[in-house]
Amino acid sequence: MAKAHVICRCEEVEIDTIREWIARGYDTFDELKRELRVGMGPCQGRGCRDIILRELSKATGKPISEIGPGTMRPPVKPIKIGLLAADYREEK
């Protein structure tokens, strides 16, 4: 069996798949995220983002500092629905 290099563990995305989509022109983090769900899992990209940015840097020839990291969204950590609901206040 060929070795699989899983880059996004939440969504089980392999490096070869990421490279394939970069080659198709999906050369920003957000485009890869939308197509492959990298960074959409419970870790929100903490595991895969840097590796993917490095791949994008290699493919585009731009330094990592010039590659957008993609949108980071709240909440910072996953929160249970029950806890959030308890925080609801009627609007004044």
Add this chain to the structure above:
Amino acid sequence: MANDFPKTADIVIIGGGINGVATAYYLAKSGRKNVILLEKNTVCSGSTGRCGAGIRAQWGLELNCRMALACLDTFEHLDEELGLPTGLNQSGYIMVAYQEKEWSQFQKNVEVQHRLGIMSEVFTDFKRARELCPGFACEDAIGFTFYQRDGHADPFLTTFAFQEAAKRYGAKFYKFTEVTGLTVEHGHIKGVKTNRGDISCDCVVNCAGSWAQDVAAMAGIKLPNWAERHQIFITEPVEPGVCPPMLMSFSGNYYVQQRPHGSIIAGESPSGPRKIGYTSNVDPLASIARVVLKLLPRTKNIRVVRQWAGRYDMTPDSAPILGETDVKGFWHATGFSGHGFMLGPVSGQVMAALLNGTKPIIDPTIMDYHRFERGEKIVEPMVV
């Protein structure tokens, strides 16, 4: 890159949401050459990629039922046609009525639906609702309608599938390309100005979603559209069956669905000031969580991983604007008012037919933008 930017095109489409991309696909597929699409950010970065992903045929107006039915027919063959998955999941929609007036409207809608072959089910028994959606707390509802062919698809996968298929037919896509002006001469569109150069062209399609009004104004066309911010969240993936069908209610102000992947997506319509930004804030997070918890108490320990905001491109009657404007060669497919994703595949076919001078699958005459000046409205009861 700059030197390969086109100086001329046969058709320029402005906006890389589902409507623009589907229009590009159907035009290129019909044999049109030099079709180019300009997107100021990246494809699917606006309303389409931020939407609740629902697709339904349960409407109240015959026109909308026909359009939505054509969409279901299209979606059901789309994976095969485009060669990539769209993530279609026809798990049905349960529309929930909590008010008498709403319930009698639902029954009228169902008559229209049945006449057109949308065989939606009407029931008041909570047990039936819980058969479809186990654990659904719905004792306070008056009645329900359900249609199995409704459901949801993945907006990203669908739009990218259209894009890849359009590229194969020769359409060209330019991201990070912002339209800064339109050239009009003697009442005809003549070109598009962008941050990367000017394109001379005598056919332009405005699919700019919540920016459509600004783009239209560049050619002196006044649209009554406005952008409305809606917020939504998604949970970690959990086992299937937590929320099998889409649950939706206008009076209850919610929609909840579970993607095949396991994540639950839920949203509500905004209350208070309808700000147009993309920023999200904490209040809707708590408010949506409260509604989900009430409907499906067993979601209590499921974690929300992400929240975001998107825009509805609203018109005064919440119906789209399709067709040519007073500026010849300047066309519009905008104003989908929160239904752009579900209607996009059909609007793309309609736009391609209009531009090719062939008969569209749906007659869009009534969706002319002059209807607002004439004081006419397309009155649809089944919109937010």
